[in-house]
Amino acid sequence: MSLAAALLLAGAAAPQVAPPTEVPRVTFDSRSLRIDGNPTLIWSSEFHPFRLPSPDLWRDILQKMKASGFNTVAIYIDWGFHSPKKGVYDFTGIRDVERVLTMAQEEGLYVITRAGPYVNAELSRGGFPGWLVNQPGKARTDDPEYLAAVDEWLDRINPIIARHQLGRGGSVILHQIENELALTTPAQGRYMQHLYDKARADGITVPMFHNDQGRNGYWVPKSSDVLLTVPGPQELYAFDGYPGGVCGVDNKPTRGAPAPDWGLYGPGGARGGASASPKTPGFIAEFGGGWFDYWGSNGMYPCNAIQRGSGYQRVFYGTNIANGIAIQSIYMGYGGTSWGWLPAPVVYTSYDYGSAIDEARNLRPKALELKQIGQFLQAVPDLARLEKAPPVTITGSDAVQVYHDRNPDTDARLLFVAPKPSNATGDARFTITADLPDGRYSFANELHGRDAKLLVAGVNLERQRLVYSTSELQTTIRHGAEDVALFYGRAGESGETVLRYTSAPKVTVVEGEVVNAFDAAKGDLRLTYTHNGLARVRIEGGGRAPLLLLIGDVAAGQSFFRQEALLERGPALVRRATVRGNTLDLTGDTETAAPLEVWGRVRAVRWNGQAVPVTHSVSGSLIARRPLPAPQALALPDLMAATWRYAEGSPEARTNFDDASWTVAGTARNVATIRPPTGQPNLGADSYGFHDGDVWYRGRFTGSPQAQTATIHYGAGGAGMLQLFLDGQLVGQHELAGGLPRPITTGVAEFALPREAQAPGEHVLAAMVRVNGHNWDLDVDDAHKEPRGLISVSLARPGGDSFAVPIAWKIQGRASGEELKDVARGPSNNGGLYGERMGWTLPGFPDGAWPSLKLADAKPYTGTSWYRTVFDLSVPKGEDATIGLQIGDPKTPRSPGRYRMLIFVNGWNMGQFVANVGPQRVFPIPDGILHHRGRNTLALAVTSDGAPGNAIEPVKLVTLHHVRGGVAVTDVAAPAYRDLYPTP
């Protein structure tokens, strides 16, 4: 059954609870996953809906994945994103998990759910909620308090997933219960069992897995033969891997390492076979399709996209397929944005990842290559089950290797041709001799640069028999009485395709130069050609259904989109194809005026709702008489010409600031991994319910001759910082370095105090800590409990008693802490800046009394200053764009200025710019957060020490993506100022 048909069936059934006798739709054997009994190769990529806070755009990503040849999407679900407070959960608006699962089903994608409790994912706390850091029990163990917290989450998320399983109203086919749990003690074993049992009790019936951090064989299922002290309770063994190297310091791609053999051709022994778990199919739950980037880098995302782009994809993903990896998911398919306080200390706002769909939702060139691989995998179901076939002979070159596999049921062959070693970049010409199902054949081939080829032989394609081809198969369709097959090769390379017939067929070359010869003894029709543009050959008779053979170069192949029995080419993207009667309704995107050609059993074509006049071509297709329209020019307002309102925003520093409503800090229980010296107060922000973003402290002390130096131990995450004021004056600022592999997340700042501190009477120390995320708990060491905010503060004189001067502290973070004021924007949107607490970030805040200025006249200010403006956008209807905010010169990853800035767009915290750390200077704002057809409010919170040169640089709106087409987007509903701050 086709995926669409299966999903249709699934939608029709949709029982809420599984009858006990239900036949499972998703099963597996040692080689493959089976859906409704049919071996199905799972070709997936990862998407984090929480990294795109505009739910209508989730469909855009899913459609782009589907159009790029994937049949599955893998999603992480971030516990902390849904829970600001113990017992409080939200699944509405941008947190509507049901909605993304429904969309995936509607778009014809299977789903792999990965719902934590722990996900890592370069998220603050690895996805744990803020409040969890106050639990004394060790996380990711069977500690009862931790398990109770986990159950609170699973009680809510598991039933949602259960409702969206294949056959029950959705398309979820696999479910992950934990992520990279590398500690395999009995306590972890009991924890894993708990997670498994809970999922089953909550109605999740699809096969479950854990994602091993590398092919270590941790949590290999109980049912396997592998002897482990603590086996996994789940059915499937899965692992992740990020081979392929990283960009050099010069930000240029490197050769990386050869592709690992993580299956059939890998190390044998007890963990041999296609998996580290011989009884389950080869399953890579995450395979690096890019890499994340870190504070202070040179801006590696474009290079990451190339490092794991063209060539890498064919070599590495191809090696996995040849190794019998039957379930493979690319991390990330779309990276998105770690907006607000989502980022872990290791990453900055952009989570572009160098993935096939960039952060601004453009399809990178590598997406076109993925489309070819994906279409191929879907066109040849035989590839879902592979075993080794006898080795082939290669002559003429030592620089290539061929993995020869066969399907044990159909004997169809895969010949994966790769450089040897697979990271080599040279050219090779060679001949392959192989015993294939239809006989012994020798054929010449070439490989140039870093490249690989997935060739098939001895396989039935629709109603045709392919003996072999030195071109790669891209896809096939059944076009009524005729079959269409599309092959491709590198431009200028020669190729041959051999098809089997009972008698000589009639061959008509419709377009291009293709020579044919028929060998009556074997029944082989041999077509020879050079790949160049798109050749078209019609083959009729010979005892088979007629065939239209399309032979393209790579670029021609990449222009094709495919759905069930339809092929289209021309536009930048075809999203959906729906046939109603004789009419084909296409939706999609054009970047420029584009041609359109379609193969399908239809007479009329519509494009984005408009009729397209067509003519019939000799090769059975319909061709648009006029190009599809291009997008119109997009004019953006000039923010430097705009009027801005300005306010100073660190009043907390002043002696007379009213902190009566603030929380007294000191005595809360402290379970953090770093504690103050014995007897000193607990100042950790989390202990007082402030888990994300900035936190302010005010400490009163009596002036003393001891108060000469302030030594401050604080926690602030990657590129975090501290500002210390005494009686309203800045004493100093301290910043933590970003950088890999582990950013510095805590620091000790030492400041000489001004003489006033020694003067008798009361003094006020005020400290602002910029908290850039909590550590992840990757190593099961409770690292997420590393404290944030102040850890300890000592005022002393050199050589004196460290804590001679007692300080009475008060603390204030986000307004009302864990009690969310702004539920729609959620727990990761706001920290505790004064302007945030006062609603200065929000649309409709009455800033009319603030002084106005042009941004070019902005002066450096000590502490945090706020700039607000409004602007209107009018993106033409029927066009899709991503508009971003650019700060300063995008060519320089760091600026001479030393300041940082939070960017609030219509109240949403869309990221942090740190001028002196970098590298991000362009912040894409998704449509829906930005109002593309209406008014927008921009509020920038600029923090600096006020030194000359530290003023805000010029800001500019820039178009990062623009097409005619797109999906319909409604502005994301969220409160305005008057909703959260009603006038009495």
Ligand code: GAL
């Ligand atoms: C994996 C992990 C993911 C993510 C990735 C790197 O090991 O499972 O959550 O952190 O590494 O981007």
